Amino acid sequence: MYKISDIADKMDVSVDTVRYYDREGLMPFVERDKSGRRVFTDHDLNFIEVIQCMKQAGIPVKEIATFIDWCMTGDETLEQRYDFLADHEQQLETKIQQLEDNLAFLRWKKWYYQTAMEAGTEEIHFLEGTNVVDPNERKRYEQLLADGQLESK
Amino acid sequence: MYKISDIADKMDVSVDTVRYYDREGLMPFVERDKSGRRVFTDHDLNFIEVIQCMKQAGIPVKEIATFIDWCMTGDETLEQRYDFLADHEQQLETKIQQLEDNLAFLRWKKWYYQTAMEAGTEEIHFLEGTNVVDPNERKRYEQLLADGQLESK
DNA sequence: ATACAACCTGAAGTTAACTTCAGGTCAAGG
DNA sequence: CCTTGACCTGAAGTTAACTTCAGGTTGTAT
Numbered sequence: 001m002y003k004i005s006d007i008a009d010k011m012d013v014s015v016d017t018v019r020y021y022d023r024e025g026l027m028p029f030v031e032r033d034k035s036g037r038r039v040f041t042d043h044d045l046n047f048i049e050v051i052q053c054m055k056q057a058g059i060p061v062k063e064i065a066t067f068i069d070w071c072m073t074g075d076e077t078l079e080q081r082y083d084f085l086a087d088h089e090q091q092l093e094t095k096i097q098q099l100e101d102n103l104a105f106l107r108w109k110k111w112y113y114q115t116a117m118e119a120g121t122e123e124i125h126f127l128e129g130t131n132v133v134d135p136n137e138r139k140r141y142e143q144l145l146a147d148g149q150l151e152s153k
Numbered sequence: 154m155y156k157i158s159d160i161a162d163k164m165d166v167s168v169d170t171v172r173y174y175d176r177e178g179l180m181p182f183v184e185r186d187k188s189g190r191r192v193f194t195d196h197d198l199n200f201i202e203v204i205q206c207m208k209q210a211g212i213p214v215k216e217i218a219t220f221i222d223w224c225m226t227g228d229e230t231l232e233q234r235y236d237f238l239a240d241h242e243q244q245l246e247t248k249i250q251q252l253e254d255n256l257a258f259l260r261w262k263k264w265y266y267q268t269a270m271e272a273g274t275e276e277i278h279f280l281e282g283t284n285v286v287d288p289n290e291r292k293r294y295e296q297l298l299a300d301g302q303l304e305s306k
Numbered sequence: 307a308t309a310c311a312a313c314c315t316g317a318a319g320t321t322a323a324c325t326t327c328a329g330g331t332c333a334a335g336g
Numbered sequence: 337c338c339t340t341g342a343c344c345t346g347a348a349g350t351t352a353a354c355t356t357c358a359g360g361t362t363g364t365a366t
Contacts, residue, residue, distance in 0.1 A: 082266040113235035
């Protein structure tokens, strides 16, 4: 048996946030003791894990509530639940790919500033006489990356 | 020369959102034509790219505004800009790792429902006589995954 | 016995990131 | 010439996800 603060710790959120989640329908399974306090069981931890994963994956609270609702309904919603997961698996894959691209861009800009700092000025990356970044600079960086010459940076 | 709608298209947001970004200080570089309309240059596209990347990476608008502000200041802020990027590179790496973990969890749950659907009931995953998920089930899944027996699912 | 930390509720407040609105300017096509 | 669509501003409205507040109850350590 667990109390609300245990769950808050486990989910790495505040106790108030757990109550907020409950209010929004994420925890219809939670029981109360004789004086009205929330009591969570081991069985509930299965749901807590799911909720935490979905939250971190960026799924909105309302959608998670729908999913949990299906869980409470029983075996006739197995397919909806599967489809929900398959759909969000797709979305998450796409999002991770995008973040990988963003990460690659940040790294190139980091190299850009690293080298600019060494030169004392950003101008080394500009097209002759302008303040526009030379598109070849990015290619130069990609080449160095591919050649494994950027290990120390 | 580009107009606001071109930039909106390029960033994949609405024209109103671009104006909002400008208001929040993300585009101090933008010029105006004689009748007050925003005019973007090729030089500005460098910034647009940076802004879009940072937005997608989840960096708050205010922080991006700070970064852009440094860019306008000149070479004396090169170090701040480098540190900013290094810091967010770190954060993004952590976030991607977390999302990978979430993805792995979603996939295991997908398998859980896939097999439950085939059996017609979720009970196949429960500990004898309870409604608690058998922890060995996840291990079973991981084993199948490692053995490459899940290709078609 | 009593204090006090942890719990409760309903409701109001906050923040970020937009979005919508009201009202106005302007350049180009028919 | 005049209509129309793209642009402008300042300000108000919206939404999600919390957070804070006011006021109340209770189990446990001193």
